[in-house]
Amino acid sequence: MHIQFSRHAKRRLKLYKIAAVVVFDILQEIDLSDGQHQIIRKYVGFEYPIKIVISVRGNEITVITAYPLKRGTKNESSL
DSSP: OEEOOHHHHHHHHHTTTTHHHHHHHHHHOOOOOEEEEEEEETTTOSSOEEEEEEETTTTTEEEEEEEESSSSSOOOOOO
16 A cells, blocks of 8 residues: 655645554555545644545555544544
8 A cells, every 4th residue: 555645635634733654544444445545544743633635546556635523523423
């Protein structure tokens, strides 16, 4: 599995002080099929759940954006 970050995602990670390792950890525990996905997970050390939007093509994952989800519930979920 090869994970790359869009320029937008890199900027969001830097803005919200989210390490790329956090995104890797969240994506490692999920079995993904081709297409676009929105993942919302609670992660230790963050007050709000992290929302990650990705695009999957074969063995290639592109992280489109990632940010703390401050709206709605603080419960863990996956869409």
